[in-house]
Amino acid sequence: MALLEVRDLTVSFHRRGEPVFTAVDGVSFEVEPGQTVGLVGESGCGKSVTSLAIMGLLPKRGAKVSGSVTFEGTELLRLSDRDMRDRRGRDLGMVFQDPLSSLNPVISIGLQVTEVLERHRGMPRKQAMAEATDLLNKVGIPDPTRRLSEYPHQLSGGMRQRALIAMALACRPRLLIADEPTTALDVTIQAQILALLKELVRDTGTALIMITHDLGVVAGLCDQVNVLYGGRIVERAQRHELFVEPRHPYTHGLLASIPRLDAARGQKLVPIPGSVADNIPWDHACAFAPRCANALDVCRGQTPAEEWHEGRLLRCHNPVEPAADAAAKEDLRV
Amino acid sequence: MTGTKKQRIDALAESTVDKPEDSGVSLAASAWRRLRRNPAFLVGAVITVLFVAVALISPWLAPHDPAARDLADQVVKARNEIPPAQPGHPLGGDPQGRDFLSRLLVGSQQTLMVGVFATLIGLAGGLVLGTLAGALGGWVDSVVMRAVDVMLSVPSLLLAVSISALFARPSQFTVIIAVAIVQIPIFARLLRGSMLAQRGSDHVLAARSLGVRPGAIVFRHMLPNSLGPVIVQATLVLATSIIDAAALSFLGLGNPDDSVPEWGQMLGGSQQVIDSHPALSFWPAGCIIVVALGFTLIGESLRDALDPKNRR
Incomplete structure (x- = not known):
């Protein structure tokens, strides 16, 4: 059985005074455990909306989601807010495009990483801190103990993205969605982050949905590729x-x-x-x-x-x- | 030529590299670094520290009992005679024959108290309403914000006067409440605005993608990031609430017991004799202006320092 099964996913935005806009129009695909699947297309083709719909992160008001998203046999679209919240970060993780704005600027990196661990794995703060050190180590951040006490603006772009990957993987989710994770980074850092993702996916057996407009990223990482155009899969x-x-x-x-x-x-x-x-x-x-x-x-x-x-x-x-x-x-x- | 070019490049390189003093600093720490170098902030800080210090030790600083009518024998109402400056009484007496300097010094206590409490109460009310509106959105937001709009549509002093007039017995407490209520909508509106901006921000979306609970999202991720403008506003509100409170006292809506001196009330008491004894109006008015200026300077420089666009 596939890990994630997306069937006929349709997302349309209903704003008062504006015509209905269908961003995703009957998209279906599957992700097997451990598999890396690419969603490729140019801006506005519906890649990000697809990922937000899978994560249940679209606004309740205004966005209408239909179709079906089954994760390990559970229909995610019909889960209550509370149940979906419990799964996010634990079963499904997500990494976003801009690592600086995706981190809370007023909280230290340590608190942000331990927040996930405390939330989903019920760890006490001290144990969570130790685990967070491990995690930062695993994603290749040197001197993790010092980094834990620092704030996002003190980290380099690549390190921020590594920290976000560490947070997304903190609870060993079985599916990771990476939404343009390298777009905001330098080319050399891009290569490092891609190598890291590849390695983590291999080591942990996490399935990965890679959302990108960059076919170079796809070439190096994905097993299977879905090309999106205008909200539908074209190839x-x-x-x-x-x-x-x-x-x-x-x-x-x-x-x-x-x-x-x-x-x-x-x-x-x-x-x-x-x-x-x-x-x-x-x-x-x-x-x-x-x-x-x-x-x-x-x-x-x-x-x-x-x-x-x-x-x-x-x-x-x-x-x-x-x-x-x-x-x-x-x-x-x- | 090559030398200067090299130097320029070196300087540029240096400026882009993290300086050692930069490591381990939070947002607050780097804001403080910029504040210390701002002359406007230093002037404001000196005024404010002086004012607070005077208010705290004024009972010991004042040469005379501010309520005692030491110079009552020199007051001749019919001939508009008020005790002039004299040895032991450098500013003379007030129209009741009480030592004016002592009243001015002790008066700072009431002013500080009104300013601080009115701001704190206004801030607390604004935080609650702004958080509710900004975090919940929807109809709660609409209801709160329409109420706030109604309050904001009335000029603040007029609103404060109307609220004070509702109390049967005016006192210092009613002044604080009136001034505080006037500030609530400003804080609420400001906080709600920055909360809404936070709600759609990437880091809140990222926190939601990690399954963080709504309570933690609001109080750990949205609220702390929305407080900057509110803190700035609070220092500015300290100034306006001091002025508003003085205005209420001046209009006779303050504490009717004038044995406790208060600058606005002193100003009101000196009003009838302003043409013959302008100094009696000048001193309390001057104090109010200087103190309000001090808080305003701090607020303005705090706003610049906390502006993320000014970082580094």
């Missing part, structure tokens, strides 16, 4: 298949727009034209059609269905043919 494949043979034009475009060291001199990047603002509703068309190089008439008149193509899920009327991508394939094999 799902194992990492290797996705990178070698992107079938959805959007995935293809994302990969083509990555700068590469081995590209010929003077060769231009190929961006995806337009922006998320050009989306059309999924109702009677493909939301990506206005930006798609492969768009046919049918793309503007009929919603593409999710279909399985050779072990991958695809939502496209006119996918990129594998052969057309032979050159890219060669590149990746090197």
Whole structure:
């Protein structure tokens, strides 16, 4: 049985005086124990809202969540606030994008780490402090005893993110959701944090949902990748298949727009034209059609269905043919 | 040229590296570091410390009993004669023949008491209402904030006068209550605003993602982060409540027993003789202004020091 099963998750925002906005539109995926699953897409595609919906952190007023999120057989969406609170931090952990603003500026790091331990593992303060020292050690923070007495503004960006990872993993959750955990960090620190996450996931057997817009992160970390566009999954494949043979034009475009060291001199990047603002509703068309190089008439008149193509899920009327991508394939094999 | 450029780069590098004195400092500690270097704060602090010290030791400092009519024989009501400055009485007497300097010194006690208690009570009330509104939101927020709006729509002194007038027997206590009630909506509104900002903040979301209980979220994560502007406001309110209290006494809504001196009341008593004896109005008015200025200077420099944008 899958650890987490998301079925037909739909999140829409209802604000007075504004049209209903559907941020996530029938997303389904599964996470097996210990597996690392990527949710990829550009800003506004619904990645973060999906993660907040799984964690039950969306505002009660204004956000309507439907579908089903089962964690180890328990339907999370129907849990009471109290029960969901007990699970957050214990069974499901989350790491956010901006490590500075995600830490409470007026409380020492030590108190913030021990707060979780006291809350979920009922540890007395002293024991929790010892455990917190261990945790900081484990996430690679040097001199943890001193760091525990310091405040967030005294830590470097990388160390803050390490501290947040320590807090999220303090109660050994079986699922960790990392929402763009490296976006606010330097490139070198990014690599360190990714290596740390990889190591922790391997050592503790924690399943990881990696939310990112950075395909480089996905390439290094994820077993399976879901590409989101306009609140729906447009392509799902194992990492290797996705990178070698992107079938959805959007995935293809994302990969083509990555700068590469081995590209010929003077060769231009190929961006995806337009922006998320050009989306059309999924109702009677493909939301990506206005930006798609492969768009046919049918793309503007009929919603593409999710279909399985050779072990991958695809939502496209006119996918990129594998052969057309032979050159890219060669590149990746090197 | 290369030398100066190198120096500039070195200076830049140095400024971006954590200084040793920076390690192990909390927000409060770094705010204090900046405060100490601010001349406005130093002036305010000197005034305030002096004022508090005088208020505390004034019973021993005053050369005469502020209630005793030592110079009553020199008062001639009909000819508008009030005891002038003389040996032993450097500021002369008041219209009742009591030593004016002693009354001025002892009067600082009432002023300090009104200022501190009115601010504390106002702060407490504002904290409760602001926390309720900011933490619970929804209809509680609406109800509290509409009540606050109504109170804020009435000019503060007029509101204080109306509240004092509700009491059958005015006293120093009724002055404190009236002034405190006037301050509550200011504190409540301020706190509610910063609580709302905290509610949507990343670190509160992060705390919720760890399953932290709502009570702990409010009292450990939201409230302490919302207090900065409230603390600043409290020092500023000390000044306004001293002025408001003096105004109430001046208008005759203070303690009717004038054996206990109070600056506003002294000012009111000197009002009829202001053209012949302006010094009797000048001294208490001057004291009120200087003390209010002291608290205001502290409040303003505290606001600058606590501003996160000014850090380091």
